[in-house]
Amino acid sequence: xxxxxxxxxxxxxxxxxxxxxxxxxxxxxxxxxxxxxxxxxxxxxxxxxxxxxxxxxxxxxxxxxxxxxxxxxxxxxxxxxxxxxxxxxxxxxxxxxxxxxxxxxxxxxxxxxxxxxxxxxxxxxxxxxxxxxxxxxxxxxxxxxxxxxxxxxxxxxxxxxxxxxxxxxxxxxxxxxxxxxxxxxxxxxxxxxxxxxxxxxxxxxxxxxxxxxxxxxxxxxxx
Numbered sequence: 001x002x003x004x005x006x007x008x009x010x011x012x013x014x015x016x017x018x019x020x021x022x023x024x025x026x027x028x029x030x031x032x033x034x035x036x037x038x039x040x041x042x043x044x045x046x047x048x049x050x051x052x053x054x055x056x057x058x059x060x061x062x063x064x065x066x067x068x069x070x071x072x073x074x075x076x077x078x079x080x081x082x083x084x085x086x087x088x089x090x091x092x093x094x095x096x097x098x099x100x101x102x103x104x105x106x107x108x109x110x111x112x113x114x115x116x117x118x119x120x121x122x123x124x125x126x127x128x129x130x131x132x133x134x135x136x137x138x139x140x141x142x143x144x145x146x147x148x149x150x151x152x153x154x155x156x157x158x159x160x161x162x163x164x165x166x167x168x169x170x171x172x173x174x175x176x177x178x179x180x181x182x183x184x185x186x187x188x189x190x191x192x193x194x195x196x197x198x199x200x201x202x203x204x205x206x207x208x209x210x211x212x213x214x215x216x217x218x219x220x221x222x223x
Contacts, residue, residue, distance in 0.1 A: 042119070044070075044110050047205070048126045048133045051105040052223075055125065059088060059095040062114065068095050071111040072125060074172040075102035082171065085113070102127055103169065105215050107176040107203040124176065124205050128214035137210025141178045141202045144211040148200060155187040159195055164220055178202045178211070179220065 042061035049055050057070055069085040076082055083102060088095040102108065105128045112119045126133060138144040142161060149158045161182040170179070180202065185195045199222070201215035217223065 042112070042121060042123075044112075044121075044123045044125070046125065047123075048128070048130055050129060051127050052101050054101055055099040055127070057086065057088065057095075057097045057099055059112065060093075062095055064090040066115045069113050070095075070097065070099070071113075072099060072102060072108040073111050074106070074177075075099075075108050075127075076104070076169055076171050078103050078169075080167075080169040080171075085111075104172060104221060105201060105203070106172045107205050109173055109176070122206070126203065126205050128203060132212055132214040135212045137204065137212050139210060141180060141211045144202055144213050145180055145182055145200050148213045148216070149182070149184045152184070156184045156196075157187050159183040159185050164199060167221070169221060175207050176204055181220075 042059065045058045045060075046055070055072075059068070059070065062068060068088045068090075070088055071085040072083060074082075077100070083100060086097045086099050088097040090096075107124050107126050107128075110121060110123045110125060112121055136147075138147060145161055146158045149156050159182075161180050164179040164181050166179070178201070180200045181197065182200060183195045183197045199217050199220050200213050201217075202211045203214050204211050
């Protein structure tokens with residue numbers, strides 16, 4: 001349902017289910033400029049995982065030995081505290097661990113450290129439904145929101161939108177995650193009374209990727 005702006009409430013629901021996909025990047029030598037360890041053919045899985053479920057992390061491409069930890073940058077608990085780095089264990093040819101589910105759906109960059117040294121890595125884990133991940137993406141968040149409205153029944157049109165002010169709970173990477181509050185109405189109906197409103201959460205897996213609507217709720221940070 002969506003909320004009638006200034007009057008009542010209607011509700012809109014999105015499905016949530018995801019399948020893992022492989023994301024790449026990085027190397028086990030020294031970067032000549034930064035002197036940091038750089039990973040070679042590091043693969044982090046899953047790339048997409050359902051929200052509100054523990055994430056079973058698997059990292060391939062790092063040899064056994066030493067200490068390896070992984071962090072989802074911007075992920076928080078329900079108490080708005082950052083999720084601590086996860087210590088991985090080398091089992092069956094890969095580094096593995098189980099990460100608690102972040103409170104908020106979104107795209108989270110992966111940060112890996114080996115023996116305290118951060119690896120050069122360009123990967124993220126998308127904590128939202130596979131159905132949302134399969135959607136057609138858009139160059140801007142506004143275009144994605146406009147498309148979401150156009151797919152509603154009764155030929156609805158986007159009337160207004162703005163970014164929603166973040167709370168302490170929301171530490172997600174702003175380059176990969178956005179929240180918009182929008183107003184929309186049925187086509188050819190300009191009456192203010194009949195406008196509807198909803199909060200849209202949008203995400204993309206990397207800066208060069210396209211925006212997708214991953215969640216629509218009648219309250220900010222709702223489910």
